[in-house]
Amino acid sequence: MQTAIDYQQLVTAIGDAVVISGADGNITLWNPAAERMFGFTEKEALGKSLDVIIPERLRGRHWDGYHKTMSTGQTRYGNDVLRVPAIHKDGRALSIAFTVALLYSPEKALTGIVAVIRDETSRFQEERNLRKRLAELEAQAPAGA
Template sequence: MSDIIDFKALVSHIGEAVIISDRDENILFWNPSAERIFGYTPEEALGKTLSIITPERFRERHSKGYFHTIQTGVTKYGNTLLRVPAMHKDGRSISIAFSVSMLFDDKKQPIAIAAIVRDETERFQEERNLKSKLAAYEKNE
């Protein structure tokens, strides 16, 4: 079995979104979990920029960081889970956690970034509720 068939089989069934975008932030790959998490079908997402899932208030900062990473070929989020807000197709805010991996050509030049994304909206809300309850409890003591 070829490597690409194994890759497609894996990312078709994995619970995390797998999103690959090119040097210009255009989405090249969008798996079924990306559709489930963000609401966009592959046809709607492919060829669009990552701005479709980035809240407007963070787009400039995200793009600046993205292009810096593409230019340098170095990311600080390869081994670190980054937690940020994102946007669902229907406009609601969601919380995601992701790590990234750089993809290079045969000349070792960065050509794309792959992100593995998990929806943490429910966990984030539970954590927020617990913090609120703890603060109320400490206030009453």
């Protein structure tokens, strides 16, 4: 026998950040993992623009894509995992990976976008350090070795 899923409990308990934004790009859902990841409380985030977590240099490109998605009802990302920079409330840089899905009203009107986000800052830094070390070792290797 299948029991009903308590979606509020699921969104609250999940370890990844779940952020929903409306057609206008303002945050309508901000779970506890998003609070831990980005530093903003739910009260601080709700109703605010996604700009609170998007680095200033990337905002133009983000909003071009966001508005295009809202007007066409299509995203070119589908099930792809996107890896982009983000910012914490305290201003430090984050590296995040996320997937997006489009949300619709019962009348099939596009109402917003949900992103499920994971903080990959430490993994990204480790990979960058490994690439740097590899480049240093390759530079030290004798030619033709």
